[in-house]
Amino acid sequence: MTTAITLARLRDLRLGAMAEALERQLEQVGTYDALSFLERFGLLIEQECLEREHRKQSRLVSQARFKLRATVQDIDYQHPRSIKPDQIARLAQGDWIARAQNLLITGPCGSGKTYLACALGHNACLQGYSVRYFRLSRLLLELTQAKADGSYQRVLKQIAKTQLLLIDDWGLETLNAAHRNDLMEIMDDRHNTTSTIMISQLPTDQWYSAIGDNTLADAILDRLMHNAHRLPLKGESMRKVLGELTEREHLE
Template sequence: MSQQQYLQQLRTLKLSGMTQSLELQWSQPQTYDDLGFDERVGIMINHELTSRANKRLQRLLKAARFKEDSRVENIDYAHPRGLKKSQVANLLTGEWIGKKQNLMITGPTGCGKTYLACAIGHHACHHDYSVRYYRASRLFESLTISHGDGRYLKLINQMAKADLLIIDDWGLETLTQSQRNDLLEIMEDRHGSKSTIVTSQLPMTKWHTYIGDATLADAILDRLLHNAHKLQLKGESMRKAMSSLTEDEHMV
């Protein structure tokens, strides 16, 4: 059997990592000829495992649909907003996701809530957790539309299966009765089985009023808050500070 036939069979078996590794070994014989059979097979297997891990990561990142391409290594701790490295380091262990706990991030506009949530979500993807990101307004809009086109159960099930659900900009618009019911459905599905991040400009003391219906608010917040970690950010807008810096630079 020719080399091309071997490669084609590996592709048929969807072993792309091993295919690339074997092609490399054949194209650079001087590098691999001194290695034993077991070592060369081991290299091919490691290439395959690495290839599959990279492809899965790309699928997870694509499915998450993060608003920002955030990285935990780029989180700004110098800006005075009350964010401590120790708090973030504790969250990055992923233990809270393993325990199906939640994370609430509150603070004024521009203090980096979205960036922080997306960075934590991005980090979770790298540790093989499935993540879904939604702005609250678009989440409720999608749910409303799904009631009419028959996709509601599919959408709800997708959110229920995600290891980490991020709901960003919570509390900007008053909820309708239908949205309250949808929110309770989501929290009921995830309570004790998956983790949720919520970011909001509203202090948590006002969330009950924001939801509106006292009975539903009690049920939703009980499921959301009772096992939640809380980050309360403060200070001036980081976007405003960066904008001022840019203006100064332009004046130089």
């Protein structure tokens, strides 16, 4: 079999990265002569595995629909928000996701809650977890539309199997009875099975009253909080501080 046919067969088998790696080996005459056949073949397989892992990570990040492009490496620890690198490092390890635990991020407007959540979500994608970001109002609207077009159960199943769900702007809007029931369905499906990051301006002790129904509030928060890590942020709005710096720099 000629080299051209071998390369074509690899691409037909969707082993494009392996084909490219083989081409590089053939172009670099003498570089791989000291390696055995199995060692050279192992390098080709490793390249294919790396490329597939990269494609999977890119697909997971795209499907997550993050509000912000954020990474754990770019988190700002200089701004005083009561977060420490060791806290984020422990969360970035992802053990809490593997254990189907939750994370509650609270703090004032502009304190970087959404950035932190998206950074941890992005990190989870790199570890191979499926992730999805929603603002609460958009999530509830999608569920309302799903009821109208008959896809409600399918959408619930998709949310239930998402390994890390990010819900932003929790507690900002008044919930009606249908919304409370929707949230109960989601939390019940995810309880002890998958993980949720809840992002809110309200401190957790105000979440009960924000839900508006005592019985459902008990049920929802019990499922959400009993195995949750908490990350309360403090300090002045980062958007305000950065805006002032930008204005000062512009004046200079």
